[in-house]
Amino acid sequence: MELYLGESVDQLNLKAELPTDKFKLTNPRLLVTTAVKLYNQAVELRDKGDAELSYVSFMKYLNLVNTIRKSSDYRKDEKYYNNLLGTKNVKNAIENAEILQKDLNRRYEDRAEEAVIRDKFEKLEAREKLEKEAKDRFVEEKTKAITVETLTTNLSGFQGDFISSWQLEAMIKQQSTSFIIFDVRSKEDFKISHIKHPNCVSIPEDTLKPGLSAAALFKTLPVEARLDWPKRLTVDVIVLVDWFGERLPGTAIFILEEILTKWDPSSTYKGVIKLLSKGYDDWLSRFPMQTTNPHATAFVKAAPLEDFSPDDIEYPDFDEAMKPLNIETIAPPQPVINRTTKPAIEVKKIEEIPVDKPITYPVPLPRSTIQKTPSVDQELEKVIITEASPVSRIGPIPIVDRNLKMNAMVKYLQDEETLVEKHLAMTVNRLEKEKEWDRIRSEREASANNEITNQLQEREKQMLEMFNKMENDNKLQELEIARLRKEVETIRTGTESKVKPDAEENQIQARIKEKEVEQAAMNREVERLRRLRKEKEKAREKEKEERANDEELKKNMLRIQENQARKNEELKKKREEENKREEETKRRLENQQKNSKDVKFDRLKDEASSGFGLGSKMNRSHSTPDLAQAIQKESEQGSKNLKVDRELKPLTTNRTRIIPRPDLKNRNFNPVYGTMGRGLTGLKNLGNTCYMNSILQCISNSTLLTNFFIDGHYREFINTSNKQTGGEISDEVSSTLNALWSGQYRSISCKDLKNAVGRYKSSFRGYEQQDSHEFLTILVDWLHEELNEIRVKRPLKEQNNYGMPDETAANMAWMDYTDSNKSVIVQLFAGQQRSSLKCAVCLKESVTFEPFFNLSLPIPPSNSQCSIMECFELYTKPEQIVGWSCPFCKNKKGASKKIDIWKLPPVLVVHLQRFYNDGIWRKRLNMVDFNVNELDLKSVVKINKPRYTKLKLYAVSNHYGTMDAGHYTAYCKNAEYNKWFKFDDQDVMEISGNEVRSSAAYILFYTAIDYQAPPVIQN
Secondary structure (H helix, E strand, C coil): CCCCCCCCHHHHHHHHCCCHHHHHCCCHHHHHHHHHHHHHHHHHHHHHCCHHHHHHHHHHHHHHHHHHHCCHHHHHCHHHHHHHHCHHHHHHHHHHHHHHHHHHHHHHHHHHHHHHHHHHHHHHHHHHHHHHHHHHHHHHHHHCCCCHHHHHHHHHCCCCCEECHHHHHHHHHHCCCCEEEEECCCHHHHHHCCECCCCEEECCHHHCCCCCCHHHHHHHCCHHHHHHHHHHHCCCEEEEECCCCCCCCCCHHHHHHHHHHHCCCCCCCCCEEEEECCHHHHHHHHCHHHECCCCCCCCCCCCCCCCCCHHHCCCCCHHHHCCCCCCCCCCCCCCCCCHHHCCCCCCCCHHHCCCCCCCCCCCCCCHHHCCCCCHHHHHHHHHHHHHHCCCCCCCCCCCCCHHHHHHHHHHHHHHHHHHHHHHHHHHHHHHHHHHHHHHHHHHHHHCCCHHHHHHHHHHHHHHHHHHHHHHHHHHHHHHHHHHHHHHHHHHHHHCCCCCCCCHHHHHHHHHHHHHHHHHHHHHHHHHHHHHHHHHHHHHHHHHHHHHHHHHHHHHHHHHHHHHHHHHHHHHHHHHHHHHHHHHHHHHHHHHHHHHHHCCCCCCCCCCHHHCCCCCCCCCCCCCCCCHHHHHHHHHHHHHCCCCCCHHHCCCCCCCCCCCCCCCCCCCCCCCEECCCCCCCCEECCCCCCHHHHHHHHHHHCCHHHHHHHHCCHHHHCCCCCCCCCCCHHHHHHHHHHHHHCCCCEEEECCHHHHHHHHHHCHHHCCCCCCCHHHHHHHHHHHHHHHHCCCCCCCCCCCCCCCCCCHHHHHHHHHHHHHCCCCCHHHHHHCEEEEEEEEECCCCCEEEEEEEECCEEEECCCCCCCEEHHHHHHHHCCCEEECCCCCCCCCCCCCEEEEEEEEECCCEEEEEEECEEECCCEEECCCCEECCCCCEECCCCECCCCCCCCEEEEEEEEEEEECCCCEEEEEEEEECCCCEEEEEECCEEEEECHHHCCCCCEEEEEEEECCCCCCHHHHC
């Protein structure tokens, strides 16, 4: 079920709080009824999958149970109320609240992470939508590239008011510019063949008369033409078409243009008027498939014969032809050039090139089509050889005809013109290629087919290579043109200034100049498109990088969803395993109870003579030794002669050795037998004693201390005359640790230890929830006092460390402390810290050095995750003290207090201050991140050469729930198996190292990696 009730577990805890003032006055029996309803409701909600409301109901139930236990009626009859509440219900509620709290914390964190990723994902989708809209707008604007302004600008620079067949075909295909075509050929010609388009309208040439107005023309038009005639006012372009596109006075196309521009004053035209360049004849040859009849031919009229005269006919003179020719005086004939065979080059801008027209290099006609006499080059060579020959040449000096130089100049100019045309054609082709590249890129971006996309990408790469080749070819063409111009200039400088260029040379130069202007315009367009292509390539690379980031974001989103599903499945399996384990435990207990009824005990053979007759009411304890048999055996052994070897007597030592006392107390651990492994025995909950069980399991896995108690070494140091506890706590701890590490039991109950602790500390006497840190502090203090080798303690000296080096003062304080405190507890758990008070007035410091057995680290007040190093930094952060009286200047204006860690112990206990009071006691649920494998505190310790700064974690005491209604567990690393285990009262299960870190961590136990224990502790 989706989360809906809150944003964090803290908010759920607030919802679970009860109005204590109201419930204090309520009858406890009514509260018990409400509590049972809450418990049943919580279980039902849990089964339905409503984790949030189930957690709130469980916490309300636990808070209500705590309120009931504080009432006076409950204290009078605890057993009655516990039966009403159900002893198992409270524990089940705590366990369920713990599981739900873990699950909810994880889900809230995942939801927060998902919210961040979802926000990024939504921004990504919005950006993709905007990019798609921008791309669509770009394509739409691109299809409208041919506008009236574009046509006017591009056409006016080259052909005035004409539109080429290429431009008209592109305009028809792109469908972005409105137009109408007026065909002014005869009605018969139009019927035979015309442009295949619904906007092509016939205006027969016989209806066009000079001086006719538009209104008068409308009356003479055919019916079908009248329907389309009004469109001339609204379209962007009006195209006029005749056979050859000749705008001469008196022609039909000239008359229609005059009517539209001059004799239609009452109308306002939106667009412009264009004449089809070279007429329908050119359209027919270029786009035959877009005509109604591609086989039509133009009707050419014969030339008029009005000016013909028979006198104009020249007849050959045969007498003149028979005369001998003087070769020296006859100039070689001029080369005859057929201009009609020269290809026409259509110059097209990028907007004029059709999108889907296949691109081919326009190849100009070869030079062989230029008709010339073969003697031109030979005569030119003769001229050059003659001019370079010495004067003493034998024979007559040839007469140089200057026309040969002019012919040579014309030849070079023709070559130059051909190269310019070729260069222009290559530029036009490059424009087409640029256009095709842009089209391919657009198609590739819009294509959803991977195969087509790959093909387009390959084509795009080929075109980029082609661009590089075309640039090199253009450079070669430019070099060749420059060489020809140099040759022409050389010939021109060698010719007399009196010789004027002929008409043909002027025409060639004019055409070259015109093509150079076109070439310059084309070059500018090519450069613009090249820059645009480069920008698009950069944008594409950036888009590719962003797309990769977006893909990574989507993968993260998918991974989160998969992790969520996997965790839900793991939680489901875990619940099933727990239910199965509970059923197994219940079945095993029933079998044990059944089997215990069938056990029969036989009397000992000597029981009748031991003083216990048949009528005696006393029964022998099976765990108590038979003293009669022991006495008999002792008497038998004593009757034998004993040989004493005096040499075996040990040497006397100055050390007074305490005689170890036997531990003959009979303890009832109420064990559940089973092979679990050494150190893997659980501790039964005796009624809210989970705080004690958690600490005992952590101490049990403190290997050095556990060995010290299990091996019996503690008896050599125990102080039975201790006025506070008399050594009883050490004995109980030793017995409990021996049972835990025997490997014989699945679980035991440490009732004797609890009773002993309750005798010496009243707060632990009952069965109310207690703080595990308080229990640990008191237990360690009792163990230290019982094992202290110094029997008579003296008070510590007052420290006066002003002006003394810190190391000297610290050593003196440590020696003073250890002179009165010498025990295994001090050896393992005692560290030293430096406390300083700096006066706000005189700035002098008052420094003292104090021992510690554990460090209570504050947690940052925010609910965000923090590291354990941040807690250490907060612990050593200076704080302001108000009203402190400075011993130096006697002012009471306050001081700055700072605590620094001076010396670390071999076993460091870190307590996280999760509980705080802001009117009522609350708990901080921050996730404190700590390293399971190694903790380096070198930066925290202030001594120059610190010891034990590298530590490893071996135990964690966890707390779940609130201060009044909570549950304790322990995570411990077993030294026997080098694995982590969870100790939840009597239940013990293996866990991974990653599960150790949780927001429930309350007390952390570290041991120094480089610590070498003394022999007594090692054994």
